Amino acid sequence: MLEFLIQRATISVVTLCVISLVVFTGVRMIPGDPARVMAGTDADAAGLEEVREKYGLKDPIVVQYLRWAGLALRGDLGESIRTRESVARMVAKKLPITIELACFSLLIAVGIAIPAGVVAAVRRNTVWDVLASGASLCGVSIPNFWLGIVLILFFSVRLGWLPASGFVPFWESPVANLERMLMPSFVLGTALAAVLMRQTRNSMIEVLSADYIRTAYSKGLAGRVVVFRHAVRNSLIPVVTILGLQMGALMSGAVVTEQIFVVPGFGRLIVEAVFTRDYPLVQGVVLITASSYVLINLLVDVSYSILDPRIRIRGAGP
C-alpha cells in the first residue's frame, strides 16, 4: 500500500512540476516585455523595476522559474494588475463560492445518477432503461449554458419562482442562498449526472452477471438484498474514478455556469481576468485549477485502492 502511495505521489509531483513549467512559459509567450505583462500597461518605470526585481526578470530563465516556483509554493502568486490585491487572497475569497456550487451539483448529480443507473441496469431493456438511457444521452448532449438560459426563461421570467442571478452567502440568508444556487447547481449537475448514470448502469450490468451474484440468488436471498447489499456497493467502485475524472469538467462547467447566473465565484474570476488581460491572475488561477485537479485525482486513486484491494496489489507489482 505504501509503495503504491509513493508511486502515485511521485507521478503527481512530476505532473505538478510540468504544469508549473507550462504556466510559467505560457505568460512569457505573450508578446512584449514580461515586466509590462506582469505589471500592466499603466505601470510606471518604478513599478516595472519593482516587478523585474521581485521576479528577477534580468536573471537567466531557469533562475526565474525557480524563483517563481518558490514564491508560488509559499502561496505568493503575485498581484492582480487590476486590483493590486494578492492573487492568492482573491482566489481564497472566490473559491468557497465555487466549492459550494460544485458540492450542490455533485449532490444533485449523484442523487439522480445512481438510482437511475441502478434501475436502468436492474430493469434492463424495459421502458425504465430506455427512459434513463435517453435522459442520460440528452444530458450529455445539452449545452449547459443553453440549459441555464432555458431554466431562467421558465423559472425566473415566466413563472417568477426563482431569482435569475446573483449570490447571497449562506450565513447571511440560507434560504436566499439556496434559491440562487438551485438552478446553477442543477445546470452544472446535469452533464455530470448523465455521465455517472451511464457508468453506473454499465458497471451494474457487469456486476449483476458475476458469479457471486448468482450465488447470492441461489442462496435464496431476496432480489432487493442482492441488488443493494451485494451489487450496488461493488458497482460503485468504477463510478468513483469517473467522478474524479469529471472534476475537470465540473471546474470548466463552473466557469460557464457562473457566467450565466452571475455567481461571483472562481469561474467568473477566470473570465474577468482574461478580459481585463490580468495575466498574473490568469497565471494564478490556471496553476491552482490544474494543481487541484492533480490532487483530486491522487485522492481518487488512493480511495480507489482502498475500495478495491486488487488495484494496490497490481500497482505495487513490478
Next chain:
Amino acid sequence: MSATAHVLVKTPAAASDRLRRGWRRVMRRPASAAGAVIVLLFVATALGAPWIATSDPLGTDWSKIRKAPTWAHPFGTDDLGRDNFSRVVWGSRISMQAGVFSILLAILVGVPTGLVAGYYRGALDQVIMRLTDAWLAFPFLILAIGLVTIMGPSLTNATLAIGLGATPAYIRLTRGLVLATAALDYVQGARALGAGDPRLMSRHILPNIVSSLLVQATVSIPIAIIAEAILSFLGLGVQPPAPSWGTMLNTAQQFLETAPWMAWWPGLAIFSLTLAFNLAGDGLRDLLDPKDY
C-alpha cells in the same frame, strides 16, 4: 467452372449480401440511424448555407429589430434586425468547422504520439505519458481559456485550443490500443518476416486500431462543437458579427424577457447536432464492439 470464373460470379452477390447485412444491422438501431441522418442534414446545411439561408446573416434592418417568428423570418429577428434563420444556418458551418478541424488536429498530433509511445515503450513512453498527464490536468476549458488569452480570440485560435485540449485523450487511447495490438501474433509474425518499425506501425498496427479511433472521434466532435459554442458564448471564440451559435446565445441572454426566440433556435441547433452525433456514435460503437451494453 474455373476458379476465376467462380470468383467473378460470386463477387457481386457477396457485395450485395454484405450490404444487406450492414443495412439490417443499421436498422436494428433506428435511433442511431436517425442520428446519422441528422448529422448528414447538418453537413448539407453547412455546405449549402449560401443557398439555404434566406437573407444575409450580417444584414441589419432597423425596422425589424427583435421581431417574433413570422413566415418571412421563421426564427424571428435579433437585436440588430438580422434574420435568425439565416444566422443559424450559417452558424452550422462555423460549428462543423470548429468541431471537425479541432478533432482532426487532435488526431494528427495525438495518434502518431501515442503510436510512438506505445510501440517503443521505455523511457520515451514514460516522458510522453507524464507530459500527457500534465496536459490532462488542465481542465479542457481552462486550457482553452489560457491558450486563447495568449493567442487572442478568433475561430482559428478557438479551433486550435479545442484541438490541443482534445489531443491527450487520443495519445492515451492510441497508446493503449498499440500496447494491446503490438503483442498480437500477427504483428510478431510480420516482425519475424523482417518488417521494420515504420512498416509495422503504419501497415499492421494502425489499420487495426482505426475503428476505435473513429468511435472516439464521433464522441469528441460533439464535445468540440459544444466547446466552440462555449468559447464564443464567453467572447473567446468567434467574434461578432460572425454568426456563431455561441455568440447568438450570448446576445440572446440580454433579451430573454422581450425576445426569447433569440435563445431557442441556436440552442436547439447545438442540442440537436450534438445529440445526433452522440446517437450516431453510440450506434457505431455498438457495430464495432459486440459487447452488449
